[in-house]
Amino acid sequence: MNKTALAILISSVVGLTACSSSQNNGDFSAQLRVLETSDIHANVMDYDYYQSKNDITIGLARTATVLHNARAEVANTILVDNGDLIQGSPMGDYVASEFNKGNEFTTHPAHKAMNLLDYEVGNIGNHEFNYGLDFLEKAIAGAEFPYINANVYCLADCWQGKKEGENLFTPYLIKKTNIIDSNGKQRTINIGYIGFVPPQILQWDKQNLEGKVSVKGIIESAQKFIPEMKANGADIIIAIPHSGIGSSENPGDVNAENATYSLTTVAGIDAIMFGHSHSVFPSKQFAGVPNVDIENGLINGVPAVMPGRWGDNLGVIDLALQYSDNKWTVSSAKSESRPIFKRNEARKKVALVEADKDIHNAVKVEHAATLDFVNAPIGKATSDMFSYLTLVQDDPTVQIVSNAQLQYAKDQVASSQGESLKALPVLSAAAPFKAGGRHSAASDVDSYVQVASGDLTYKNAADLYLYPNTVVALKVTGAELKDWLECSANQFNQIDANSTAPQHLINWKDHRTYNFDVIDGVSYKIDVTQANKFDGSCALKNADSERIVGLTYTDQSGKAISGKALMAQEFIVVTNNYRAFGGKFAGTGAEYVVMEQPDTNRDVLAAYISAETAANGAVDPSADNNWDFLDINSSVALDIRFETQDSMTADSFIKTYAQRSMTKLPEQDDLGFAVYQIDLKAKK
Template sequence: MTHHRHDGLNRRAFLAGSAAGASLIALHPFSARAGAGQVHLRLMETTDLHVHVYPYDYYSDRPVDTVGLARTAAHVAELRAEAANAMLVDNGDFLQGNPMGDFIAYERGVRAGEVHPIIRAMNAVGFDAATLGNHEFNYGLDFLMSSIAGAEFPVVSANIARELGVSPTADGTLLPPYVIVERALVDGAGVAHPIRVGFIGFVPPQIVTWDRKHLEGRVTTRDIVACARAWVPQMKEAGADLIVALNHSGIGEPGHVEGQENASVPLSELDGIDVIMTGHQHLAFPGRAFEGIPGVDTKRGTIRGKPAVMGGFWGSHLGVVDLMLGREAGEWRILAHQSALRPIARRNADRSVTPLVQSRRPVLDAVARDHADTLAYIRRAVGRTRAPLYSYFALVADDPSVQIVSNAQLWYVRELLKGTAHEGLPLLSAAAPFKAGGRSGPDYYTDVPAGDIAIKHVADLYLYPNTVRAVLVTGAQLRGWLERAAGMFNRITSGGRDQVLLNPDFPSYNFDVIDGVEYQIDLGQPARYGPRGRLVNPDAARIVDLTWAGRPVTDEMKFVVATNSYRAGGGGDFPGAMGDTIILEAPDTNRDVIVRYIAERGEIDPTADGNWRLAPMPGTTVLFDTGPKAVRYLDDMRALSIEPAGDGPDGFARFRIAL
């Protein structure tokens, strides 16, 4: 598991472009101050790239300045020049996440001897190690293994096993659990010293639920902290001088919980782990997003005193940990450390974006053909829409972009249920708005104009390569499902003015709207479930006037709900969708079903049917932040009493809703 670094042609080409300007870049203070026996080691992290190489939004089919490994690579070149010694790692979720990923997975494939474009780009930048994220498994295990076969850097993951042993170190792991990279670090006196840097990888153990179709019977997972506790001593015995956790897991609960999804805080408490690379949450650390978590210093960028970073998503930031290391009696120890982020763009007060770096040409060239092929792929027309499809108001009113997904799922599942024991049951459909701003920013919304619908538009409506599922639920479970989704909203005081409506910790992809029933959401009641699905108020009842075919829904009624593989398998922890209620596992992706639904009709009219609404609260107003382009569709919001209310934070537009 020891890796000796070699520089290939791609890496030399990448570095050649930065050599001319290197002399103009000042050394980091650690490099400048290092004396004999002291070295400055810079660790750089990308995370959650999701196949974003070009600074391009394939959904809107236009260049953007806020994404792309080609841009992040400019920081890599600069930071390598600033430090005497530097290493670069990726923290997972690189293989899926935009239409280029879909095009390679579904159209072109990765044959023996070929290299996946994201891997080709990463090879060009020159990574020292990487780990897997949860989305690496979305296209199946065989595709994953074929894709990473072309990596010129080791890919490690400790808590995924093909065969479980009596302990983690006895497992037959899918990949090497760790790698020890041998480097020679130059100290302040110009003397080279050997160091062995160990990188160990972790993924949320929930992957076996989220991608059950691909993984069941093939791999299993272990708890992150328990796995680390077993492997880290072995890494020390193998000679690791420094251990870096590549933890595709966020910064969550401070205490350890078995099977924890976001386990970076308890992981940092383990002896032997020196640095934590985090990800998965699509947030930035150091940063305000994690204020209030015990043991987390959001300004210094430490967790339990240890340096850590989370480098945003889609290449938006490069995470940087600078270490001043001292060598005494043949052993290395950390004398000082700093954590920081290097963003690739800045959002201005007027909502415009200023790029802070330019793309590296060798990285663009590495995937130029794939980029061109992806553009041709996304521009194929499959039908027409009479009305625009947009998600600016999807969290406050029934929405056309969600409606078309529900309509397609109902159409597809209804046919598959014919002739089965479930054919005569009421058929419902659950769908959520995937692009609805939030942490992804004020431009992250679906906005498809009336006219031709291309594959890029369908991919914009439905971001993930989930497959269709149907579940059988009771009326009680149906109500619980809707209560779980209603955690999207803060509790609102009747008669209050300008209260903040949305809970920022609740992701929009968990705001399921269920078509086929009618209901209202009473915001005066507390949420029954917290943002992560934990039951916090068992007796709370936000869902009111829930009816099917004009009749009140009772607990014992039976319904079939069309949904997706992620939700049906337990993703999001929704009542009635925990993997044990599935009655239909369809072979087609939800996205393909939408394409076929549109193509069969030729033209669609995606008007929302208004089956849900926020319950009236006279004399009460709330504030709702959405993308600034929402104002173009304000006249469509006839079911809401809504008006502009100025600028929101971070480039969002603010609206006032009278309940």
């Protein structure tokens, strides 16, 4: 039966019979364990395709073992997935690549694995839309469990006969579930599930979704459907937002990307299984958030869990249920995230579980095909491309992406764009995608680009460019360009030039590394002694602050443009669809777009590597050092620190390529990162 129709049927039947069960007589109690996976990102195998080796820190195959153990401990369990499932690893890219060639799959390998684990329901994440709606429809059709989402609506040409204004997916489910009470007797409970995705999918995947779907806010959708679920017989309601914890200061933002904190204020929700931001909750990272109990995993008294990313944790919520006066209530709750590995006293990674061999066997064909896919040769590189220093100096892993985008954009503008654009300087914006993750979990210490010199394969291009973005170009003024960089500079904390105390340079808390855009084609310096002009969302904080100094464009004749002349100059900036349509940074948004190409940035990068290798024997990724920090004028000894990977490879790379004096400190931080002091008073 069509899964959407089946889901609607289940909801309707439960709504009619919710109060008619004869199994729930008298007063009694029961325990229910709710389990969650989230942000698997097609990491089914415990394998690092970028480094061609097994990896004990990732993979649904290992999460499954934690899951089996958690189920064995209690009588009643249910399992949900939060989304961001089908994209994010070379296996996901391989399946999408074959689909685009017309080689359709029967069941996506992620679902081959999940179909072995007895999921109740799956939620739709934002990355589910990355390969287009046709691919998504095909993918979820292979799941032996239903999918839900309450805030995406059909506009036109929707699947399964959906009409304009209807929910694209089943908004919620209410499933009659048998459980065993504390006396060993079987009872029934009607469990409601509702899912959400960030409204920003219309910006992030504009080329796949424009004119096809509309999206409403997470909170307004919850406020619409939660009462309806109660009226239709839901005894308890489990919300599954693909959304981070969000703001405790502005919980009323209807368009918030991260809205879990706000969801805890919506009456009727009994537990929240969330994700999206790749963090682990509960954890000490969230200790300072108002009304958050990290010991019991509660937000405003509501149990909640977020299990990291790539399968490194399993989310667990234990609900103590009470049945009295003909209704179920949650009397107490506690949540935790259970990891698949830990670090021992020597900070070495130690596996806590072995992989589930049934999952290995389920995807062995796709695993072998993925290995062939990623090991296809594309060229050679003259030097190593490691991202250990990408947050503190210009870097080859970002430089090679910019070089590829610049060459591609110049060719496109010269061959197919109007005369007014051909006269404009072309710049490139690129950011580090793998630079310590989000510095929130022990597994983040491995999240660095590690592409050695010599022969390059497609897996190296995928390591350098993690996402299946497409190439988009914008027309911006120099003034907009400067504010774009001002927001990017929010990556750094403000440094007190008169303090001798340790000061951490990287703003891990409020700025994602993939939002640290470096713009090539201009030169500039960043004055970290100044306050940030914008916050991590590019909202204005300090109008008079100026971190970007010396911004200069030099044309082919050697003429330098800066100051007021540069502010008035128009540029073409080539970037990706995520940035271009996001509208967050100055100069971005649909109104600035002048070129939108179907080619992915990763394929453009691979083609550039091949072309450079054919022409020159190898590609040279050396950083041109077009940006740097402004030297700090201080009369005191400054102790400025940054975090990066702790490895012999990182040590050697930093010793060879550091543009400033950097000193490694003897102790790692709590997550296992190496900590370095960096001299910002003078260049080497």
